[in-house]
Amino acid sequence: xxxxxxxxxxxxxxxxxxxxxxxxxxxxxxxxxxxxxxxxxxxxxxxxxxxxxxxxxxxxxxxxxxxxxxxxxxxxxxxxxxxxxxxxxxxxxxxxxxxxxxxxxxxxxxxxxxxxxxxxxxxxxxxxxxxxxxxxxxxxxxxxxxxxxxxxxxxxxxxxxxxxxxxxxxxxxxxxxxxxxxxxxxxxxxxxxxxxxxxxxxxxxxxxxxxxxxxxxxxxxxxxxxxxxxxxxxxxxxxxxxxxxxxxxxxxxxxxxxxxxxxxxxxxxxxxxxxxxxxxxxxxxxxxxxxxxxxxxxxxxxxxxxxxxxxxxxxxxxxxxxxxxxxxxxxxxxxxxxxxxxxxxxxxxxxxxxxxxxxxxxxxxxxxxxxxxxxxxxxxxxxxxxxxxxxxxxxxxx
Ligand code: GDP
Ligand code: CO
Numbered sequence: 373x374x375x376x377x378x379x380x381x382x383x384x385x386x387x388x389x390x391x392x393x394x395x396x397x398x399x400x401x402x403x404x405x406x407x408x409x410x411x412x413x414x415x416x417x418x419x420x421x422x423x424x425x426x427x428x429x430x431x432x433x434x435x436x437x438x439x440x441x442x443x444x445x446x447x448x449x450x451x452x453x454x455x456x457x458x459x460x461x462x463x464x465x466x467x468x469x470x471x472x473x474x475x476x477x478x479x480x481x482x483x484x485x486x487x488x489x490x491x492x493x494x495x496x497x498x499x500x501x502x503x504x505x506x507x508x509x510x511x512x513x514x515x516x517x518x519x520x521x522x523x524x525x526x527x528x529x530x531x532x533x534x535x536x537x538x539x540x541x542x543x544x545x546x547x548x549x550x551x552x553x554x555x556x557x558x559x560x561x562x563x564x565x566x567x568x569x570x571x572x573x574x575x576x577x578x579x580x581x582x583x584x585x586x587x588x589x590x591x592x593x594x595x596x597x598x599x600x601x602x603x604x605x606x607x608x609x610x611x612x613x614x615x616x617x618x619x620x621x622x623x624x625x626x627x628x629x630x631x632x633x634x635x636x637x638x639x640x641x642x643x644x645x646x647x648x649x650x651x652x653x654x655x656x657x658x659x660x661x662x663x664x665x666x667x668x669x670x671x672x673x674x675x676x677x678x679x680x681x682x683x684x685x686x687x688x689x690x691x692x693x694x695x696x697x698x699x700x701x702x703x704x705x706x707x708x709x710x711x712x713x714x715x716x717x718x719x720x721x722x723x724x725x726x727x728x729x730x731x732x733x734x735x736x737x738x739x740x741x742x743x744x745x746x747x748x749x750x751x752x753x754x755x756x757x758x759x760x761x762x763x764x765x766x767x768x769x770x
Contacts (some may be wrong), residue, residue, distance in 0.1 A: 373418045373563045374400040378678070382610060382620050385661030386671045389610075392578060392622050392679045393564075398556060418563045426562035427454040429539035430630070431490075433529030435522050436461040436546040438470060439689065441477050444546045448481050450554025455542070457487075458532055460525040462494040490532055494518050494525045502531055506755030510744050523647035523744075530636050530747055535756050540565060542630035545688060553684035560680045561630035568676040572635040574651070575678045576623035579686035592685060598697055599625050602649050602704040605722060609708060612715050613662070623679045624649050625704060635675065636747070638667060643742040646703035650741075653711045662713050698731045706738035 374397040378390035400417045408417045432455045436444060444459075451457050459478055463470040471493050482489045492499045500517045503509065511527055513519050518528050526543060533541045542561040548554055557577055564575030581592035595603070602624035611617050623629070625648050631639075638658070642650035655675065658665055665671050708714055709722045726732045 373398060373423065373559060375416050375418065375563060375680070377414055377416055380620070382614060382618060384610065384613060384656060386659040386665070386673075387655050387675045387677060389620055390676065390678045391620055392681050394681050395556075395560070395683050398559070398683060416567070418566050422566045423559065423562045424454060426540060426565055427452045427558070430454075430542055430558075430562065431456045431458050431529070431533035431536065431538040431540070432542045432544055432558060433458045433460060433526060433533065434544055434546045435525045435529070436463055436474065437522075438463045439546045441473060443549065443689065444474060445477060445481060446551045447544060447546050447548050447554050448478065448485075450548075450551035450558070451544070452555065452558050453485070453487060455558060456533075456536065456538060457482075457489045458529045459489065459491040459546075460494060460529045460532075461491065462520060462525055465493070490536070492528065492532065494520070494528060499528055502528075502535070502755045503750070505757075506531070506750040506752060508747070508750040519643070519742075521644045523641055523643050523645070526647060527641055527744060527747065531750055531752075531755070534633060534637065534747070534750075535752055539633050540630060541633060541636050543628060545627050547689035549687040549689075550684055553682065553686060556682050556684050557628045560682060564678040564680050565630060565632060567678060568632070570673045570676055571632060572638070572670055572673060572675040573632045573678070574635060574676070575630045575680060576626035576648075577628040578622050578626065578679055578681045579628075579684075580682050581685045583685050583687055596697075598700045598704065601701055601725065605705055605708050605718070605725075606649070606652055608718055608721070609656070609714065612718060613660070621652070621679075624652065625700070626679075628682075638670065638746050638748055640746055641744040642703075642707050643744070644703060645700045646707045646741045649704040650707045650743075653707050653713070656713050657711060660713060698729075701729070702726060702731050702738050703741055706740055709738050710740040 376394040378393050380391045382389045396415055404419055405417055432451050461471050461474055465471050475491055478491050495517045503511050511518050518524055530541050544554055544557055561575050565573055584591050584593055603621055606621045606624045607618050639654045641647055657663055659670055659675055705722045709719055726738055727734055732738055
């Protein structure tokens with residue numbers, strides 16, 4: 373892969389937020405070009421060896437809820453062979469058992485591909501046991517099962533990846549129509565993570581475009597409504613502390629992202645569709661230097677956050693309606709609004725945005741989504757000892 377180096381960065385406490393990076397060539401060539409070791413280069417070549425090294429240690433978590441099997445199969449075909457797919461499904465089991473259909477498709481696929489995999493149902497007692505045995509009750513509901521929601525499935529996936537000794541976790545949605553885009557995301561994860569010298573790093577993908585049909589013509593939109601609004605307020609928050617206006621943050625809602633495991637275990641998480649925006653808030657709260665950090669070793673090592681622009685267009689399952697969009701805006705701005713690092717004047721602007729957009733009522737406040745404490749609090753030894761999830765490398769609840 374050949375990547376443009378980030379043009380500039382913003383520092384916030386221990387966090388370094390890197391400017392968006394463009395992919396020059398998806399494949400960077402077999403030979404390493406000596407010229408790239410010059411301090412004056414603007415393009416970086418990342419060797420195949422380095423990409424494969426990271427992919428061998430990376431789990432790709434795929435959240436699924438009632439998606440078409442053919443889409444999920446396409447996604448699997450785009451995941452590099454050495455990555456471990458962890459399919460975390462919250463699909464219906466009744467009246468038709470969609471989860472069983474997914475299981476059998478994934479099993480057949482991975483048998484042919486001779487590939488290890490993990491599949492678990494979000495609401496299975498076997499998965500819940502990991503959190504009971506590991507003394508992390510936060511993710512469990514009154515029935516003792518993992519809460520519903522996309523973020524909750526993602527958290528369960530991180531815990532499984534840690535139990536399996538993975539060093540990196542990436543996330544790719546299961547409703548993607550282009551296996552080539554999936555492949556590019558996974559490669560961008562390893563290319564992005566390879567740039568960091570800190571054990572704590574994150575990569576977030578900004579889609580090059582999201583094709584839509586407008587007046588029966590293809591139109592390549594860049595930002596959706598939700599991203600535009602989320603990024604605007606995240607940048608205002610950053611500007612408040614740095615004292616200069618910025619447009620650096622472009623990935624406030626990036627579903628496609630990857631983390632080094634040490635960072636994935638230290639962040640706090642927020643429920644449902646607010647999880648991606650909350651990554652930034654958790655980074656600012658815990659490592660921004662505004663509030664005391666519970667992890668001084670991270671303050672020393674620093675955190676790298678890379679944003680990368682993919683070359684493939686992103687085409688996923690048809691838009692899920694205006695209510696879904698409004699909910700996403702409310703949740704994304706809600707986590708900014710309710711953070712102790714959010715200044716009063718920004719709170720006022722957020723209220724105005726939500727009220728004038730008729731997303732919340734007059735005099736109402738945005739919701740404050742449920743929070744989950746860092747997954748480092750889970751006792752992995754206890755969770756791993758008492759469950760048989762690791763048999764054959766698969767975790768398939770009966
Ligand atoms: P959008 O792309 O942001 O509009 O959201 P989607 O509805 O496409 O959801 C993103 C991904 O999360 C898709 O792969 C869904 O199948 C999956 N997903 C949605 N809700 C849940 C859930 O409750 N649990 C799990 N495990 N996955 C979910
Ligand atoms: Co989608």
